[in-house]
Amino acid sequence: MKAMVLYGMHSLAESDEPLRLADLPVPEPSTGEVLLRVSVCGVCHTELDEIEGRTPPPSYPVVPGHEVIGRVERLGRGVSLLHEGQRVGVGWIHSSSGDVFENLSPQFRATGRDVNGGYAEFMTVPEAYAYPIPEVFSDAEAAPLLCAGAVGYRALKLTNLCDGQRLGLTGFGGSAHIVLQLARQRFPNSPVYVFARDAAARDFARQLGAVWAGNTDDRPPELLNAIIDTTPVWKPVVEALACLAPNGRLVINAIRKENQDIQELTRLSYHEHLWMEREIKTVANVTHFDIREFLPLAAAIPIRPEVETYPLEAANQALVDLKRKPVRGAKVLIVNPAATSNR
Numbered sequence: 001m002k003a004m005v006l007y008g009m010h011s012l013a014e015s016d017e018p019l020r021l022a023d024l025p026v027p028e029p030s031t032g033e034v035l036l037r038v039s040v041c042g043v044c045h046t047e048l049d050e051i052e053g054r055t056p057p058p059s060y061p062v063v064p065g066h067e068v069i070g071r072v073e074r075l076g077r078g079v080s081l082l083h084e085g086q087r088v089g090v091g092w093i094h095s096s097s098g099d100v101f102e103n104l105s106p107q108f109r110a111t112g113r114d115v116n117g118g119y120a121e122f123m124t125v126p127e128a129y130a131y132p133i134p135e136v137f138s139d140a141e142a143a144p145l146l147c148a149g150a151v152g153y154r155a156l157k158l159t160n161l162c163d164g165q166r167l168g169l170t171g172f173g174g175s176a177h178i179v180l181q182l183a184r185q186r187f188p189n190s191p192v193y194v195f196a197r198d199a200a201a202r203d204f205a206r207q208l209g210a211v212w213a214g215n216t217d218d219r220p221p222e223l224l225n226a227i228i229d230t231t232p233v234w235k236p237v238v239e240a241l242a243c244l245a246p247n248g249r250l251v252i253n254a255i256r257k258e259n260q261d262i263q264e265l266t267r268l269s270y271h272e273h274l275w276m277e278r279e280i281k282t283v284a285n286v287t288h289f290d291i292r293e294f295l296p297l298a299a300a301i302p303i304r305p306e307v308e309t310y311p312l313e314a315a316n317q318a319l320v321d322l323k324r325k326p327v328r329g330a331k332v333l334i335v336n337p338a339a340t341s342n343r
Helices: 045-051 139-146 148-158 176-186 199-207 235-241 262-267 270-274 288-300 312-324
Strands: 002-006 019-023 033-043 068-075 087-090 093-095 122-126 167-170 192-195 212-214 224-229 244-252 279-282 307-311 330-334
Touching: 002 312, 019 312, 033 087, 033 139, 033 312, 045 312, 068 122, 068 139, 087 139, 093 122, 139 148, 139 288, 139 307, 139 330, 148 176, 148 224, 148 244, 148 288, 167 176, 167 235, 176 192, 176 199, 176 288, 192 199, 192 235, 199 212, 224 235, 235 244, 235 262, 235 270, 307 312, 312 330
Parallel strands: 167 192, 167 224, 192 212, 224 244, 244 279, 307 330
Antiparallel strands: 002 019, 033 068, 033 122, 033 330, 068 087
């Protein structure tokens, strides 16, 4: 099978080709697993963290990719929940303890980091961590829902937002543009404010229903009850804290932060940023419960992710674009064009 493979750590500031196209054996599903023929796979910022060593794979080589849509090709022994030909998705959580704290468990294994992921024509996954995909979504639309959407759903839950309270989103890429659509449906009386460096991203946010959109260091007309940060850097964290109302909560939705602007943390003022019972909460991974809850909600709205597609062989270009260019929506690799389902 064709696969784009990571053989070691790379700096994307210096390398345009961190992955290499390889011909690998088709994996065999173990007991309780299914073999998927991959149709598409989303491109997530966490792949950049893997490649650049902020959350490195435990061993190399490894096939990245954790926003996977495919069809069940073969059942391993003991599989009873899925059937051959069924369309399913796989997210960042490949397997874990199975309880409500599985995102924090030492048993947590990440798709595309701890085990091979979806930048390949085939992959295996335990059946409990493969999720039926609602028919309302095309394969390319569904892919970012498996991570950007589901972890955004978890982040929104962690804000403890009540309808009518004000929500902020700092950074407006693959996850935030889905969260905005979700928040408008779940909290119809809550205005959403967006902070983004790129003017086109701010325009996109307004098109999706944001009542205000400003630069990262701009101040909204009102203090906000909750803010979700989806950026890879530190300045938006400091700026967001200054925009929180008393008792407000900042939820940081990132697996890792880059250190290029870590000096921004020296600007933290207890009085300006933290006093008055403001707090910071982080999102650690995602559970299979989050994904199973989120997909039907996304279908009922329905959420419409905006996607830009690339062929599998152009995975390096997609990663470089994600690293270096303004992002509108999500990026998706077309792994198997003949099997890809369109809405």
